Amino acid sequence: MQTSCGDLPPAVNDFDGKGFDGKALAPAVPRRYRRGVSEETEPYVLDDQVGYLLRRVTQRHLAIFSQHIPEITAMQFACLVRLHQQGPLSQNHLGRAASMDAATVKGVVGRLEKLGLVTRAADPGDKRRLTVTLTEAGAALVSARYADGLRISAATMEPLNRAERAHLMALLNRLT
Amino acid sequence: MQTSCGDLPPAVNDFDGKGFDGKALAPAVPRRYRRGVSEETEPYVLDDQVGYLLRRVTQRHLAIFSQHIPEITAMQFACLVRLHQQGPLSQNHLGRAASMDAATVKGVVGRLEKLGLVTRAADPGDKRRLTVTLTEAGAALVSARYADGLRISAATMEPLNRAERAHLMALLNRLT
């Protein structure tokens, strides 16, 4: 069996302050060893950047989601949940409630409609609006899947204990 | 000026255990008040689910990113960083190093090539491989933007103090 990195180019795990092209990078020497130096710069370690970590955790989460709820996506589930708990909403309001912009929500709602889980109807009072309503099938699906939704969150945070999960949620909340 | 929610449908912020369609939802009574009850179920509150929070924090992060580095995307920057620090990589290895699958990395590298930040060349030793190499422009761009990269991470976590940031990173790391 071929190892997954059989013959990678001369690996440069030794972060020595220079890129492969010889250009100087930020010094890898930790701050505590550089007291008194004026032009300190942290090294840029990709794996230590929030954005990169967020992406990776999200990837894992979405994989878990589709294992538990294969019929629809996480975005679609979020829309169904909002409609189930708040009642019919205009397309735009639904989008705001589920944190997606107008262009995105149009696509999501369109697919939900195609699946027979929601309907779109013109608002009689406001000709601009499209009211999105959950169908019986849609309501049944959300109701039946709430438990799975909770299991998905639990599975995503499985490596953490109860206190750590609460802590993580609190911290993420403040970054919203 | 019209308020943003001028005439929303009869808002249901009172989470009372029933959806708008009358179907029973999970009870909203906290666990601690239900000691001894066998069939306990937590309510499903979308805003309390990791996935939803991750998505929202990511949205905010990407907005911050494009404010600081408008020329390229976060994905593209991640690729440039890997190439700068690890040297030329095959397209697949680059993808793995930056956490994206083969189909995705093809598109990202293609766009980086179109921007003149990277080149793709056939590997002489292995006819399957395409070696991706940073151009001078690419190397110059990463070098010049490392500081912005750090600022982006700092800005994203701005609401947290030093200890909280470290804690968040540690927790996210364990969910990878």
Add this chain to the structure above:
DNA sequence: TGTAGATTGTTTGTATGCAAACATCCTGCG
């Protein structure tokens, strides 16, 4: 009453993301 400015929804264009099916190539093992 009228209209400037906001809101709603659509469309277009660009950029991820990932599954699945392929064609091609490489390597270890019998």
Add this chain to the structure above:
DNA sequence: CGCAGGATGTTTGCATACAAACAATCTACA
């Protein structure tokens, strides 16, 4: 040596995301 199984890259199809530009509509205010 030869081949099975793994690795590499491509393509297609579907589903987010979001900026920007529009057309239609609504509303507050002059």
